[in-house]
Amino acid sequence: MNICFIGTGYVGLVSGVLFSDFGNNVICVDNDKKKIENLKKGIIPIFEPTLDELVKRNYKSKRLHFTTDIHKAIKDSDIVFIAVGTPSAKDGVSADLKNVYAVAKVIAQNINKYKIIVIKSTVPVCTGDEVEKIIKKKNSISKFDVVSNPEFLREGEAIRDFRYPDRVVVGSNNLKKIRPALEKIYEPIIKKGAKFLTTTRRSSELIKYAANAFLATKITFINEIANLCEQVGSNVDDIASGIGTDARIGSRFLRAGPAYGGSCFPKDTKALTMIGNKFKTEMSVVTSVIKSNEKRKSLLADKILKILGNPKNKKVGFLGVTFKANTDDMRDTQCLKIFPKLLKKGVKISYYDPSGEKKELKRLSCKKNSNEILTNSDLVVIHTEWDEFRSLNFSKIKSKKLKIFDMRNLYQPNSFSNKNIVYYSIGRPFYEKKA
Numbered sequence: 001m002n003i004c005f006i007g008t009g010y011v012g013l014v015s016g017v018l019f020s021d022f023g024n025n026v027i028c029v030d031n032d033k034k035k036i037e038n039l040k041k042g043i044i045p046i047f048e049p050t051l052d053e054l055v056k057r058n059y060k061s062k063r064l065h066f067t068t069d070i071h072k073a074i075k076d077s078d079i080v081f082i083a084v085g086t087p088s089a090k091d092g093v094s095a096d097l098k099n100v101y102a103v104a105k106v107i108a109q110n111i112n113k114y115k116i117i118v119i120k121s122t123v124p125v126c127t128g129d130e131v132e133k134i135i136k137k138k139n140s141i142s143k144f145d146v147v148s149n150p151e152f153l154r155e156g157e158a159i160r161d162f163r164y165p166d167r168v169v170v171g172s173n174n175l176k177k178i179r180p181a182l183e184k185i186y187e188p189i190i191k192k193g194a195k196f197l198t199t200t201r202r203s204s205e206l207i208k209y210a211a212n213a214f215l216a217t218k219i220t221f222i223n224e225i226a227n228l229c230e231q232v233g234s235n236v237d238d239i240a241s242g243i244g245t246d247a248r249i250g251s252r253f254l255r256a257g258p259a260y261g262g263s264c265f266p267k268d269t270k271a272l273t274m275i276g277n278k279f280k281t282e283m284s285v286v287t288s289v290i291k292s293n294e295k296r297k298s299l300l301a302d303k304i305l306k307i308l309g310n311p312k313n314k315k316v317g318f319l320g321v322t323f324k325a326n327t328d329d330m331r332d333t334q335c336l337k338i339f340p341k342l343l344k345k346g347v348k349i350s351y352y353d354p355s356g357e358k359k360e361l362k363r364l365s366c367k368k369n370s371n372e373i374l375t376n377s378d379l380v381v382i383h384t385e386w387d388e389f390r391s392l393n394f395s396k397i398k399s400k401k402l403k404i405f406d407m408r409n410l411y412q413p414n415s416f417s418n419k420n421i422v423y424y425s426i427g428r429p430f431y432e433k434k435a
């Protein structure tokens with residue numbers, strides 16, 4: 001099948017490369033010339049483990065192509081995926097759809113044969129109707145169908161999530177016509193057990209928002225339970241296991257932490273409340289999730305200040321600063337809201353992140369490894385759950401007491417043989433080794 005992906009960000013690049021790995025002829029299009037030139041050289045603009053080998057292998061096999069020529073790419077393709085960014089708009093809540101609509105206009109000019117136009121970008125309900133209208137307005141004669149096919153890829157796990165999804169969702173008002181082609185390109189995934197769910201276009205658009213909002217709700221719920229655990233002396237990890245083993249709840253996304261961040265949950269929860277407003281339907285649960293998640297960052301900053309006692313000139317070293325492990329993405333990462341509160345109280349902040357120095361943190365001292373953080377801090381904060389932070393070298397801590405605030409509960413409270421460590425975590429009773 002001849003496929004083109006318009007937009008080579010997380011979604012477009014990962015999906016396009018993997019469809020080419022399944023044997024399709026895929027053209028990835030971007031308007032960023034430099035990015036396209038780099039991709040041809042195997043230089044990948046996103047931090048996604050093993051993506052570079054996949055790009056090189058498929059580009060070499062001539063199944064995968066990169067171009068800025070959107071017109072030719074559309075003309076040469078049977079299925080055109082729209083995978084451009086839909087960031088939050090200036091109001092900070094609704095989705096900005098200008099890129100999607102701009103691409104729709106270009107597609108309208110290049111429908112040289114029947115096309116299936118697939119919206120993979122995360123878009124509010126009814127966007128597919130709007131895209132269809134835009135194309136029809138510019139090109140009333142050509143035959144085409146507009147389909148919704150949302151993705152459920154996690155950053156850092158996108159390749160695995162694409163290859164082994166729980167389900168593929170396809171939404172269309174003309175399923176009879178488009179189903180065979182979509183089933184064909186997704187065949188390798190369906191064969192491995194993924195469900196192929198079909199529905200209307202609007203339902204498919206809403207499934208994406210509902211999925212992200214529910215996951216954000218689940219995380220926020222366990223975070224609030226963690227707060228209660230700290231007051232009643234319970235252990236949130238045990239609560240998570242105790243409820244997660246109920247098949248109706250499920251154990252994933254019940255890890256208490258420093259609030260959810262990233263480019264999706266914050267954006268999509270807000271966009272869902274906007275969709276609710278637009279259709280005069282109150283989304284009170286999601287609204288409270290957004291509020292609770294935002295408040296959590298300030299709550300954790302207060303907890304750091306409380307652990308420090310007198311914060312002035314105290315040295316706090318952060319292990320990890322991205323919104324989660326296995327990514328270099330700083331979008332809506334939790335520490336960006338925690339740092340200002342600490343700096344205002346005179347705290348000296350340093351950090352080490354395995355994905356490298358961050359331009360957003362120019363004012364802070366960036367260390368080269370975790371040992372530099374361990375030996376130069378009064379308090380070490382484990383902010384992201386990188387694997388290397390699961391086996392820190394505490395033996396170097398000889399003299400003074402080192403406090404550790406483990407925001408990801410990577411360690412067990414009673415696991416420190418070194419009595420110079422004072423360990424704090426999330427939602428678990430405080431434990432100090434007797435001298």
Ligand code: UDX
Nearest residue numbers: 151152153154155253254255257260261262264323324
């Ligand atoms: C998310 C969705 O999982 C994915 O399906 C969608 O396509 C895009 O948005 P992503 O934002 O990449 O993926 O990361 P994810 O792994 O979902 O984590 C999101 C945030 O929730 C991170 O800040 C993470 O630390 C936090 N989280 C996740 C928790 O705090 N606890 C958990 O149990 C899981």
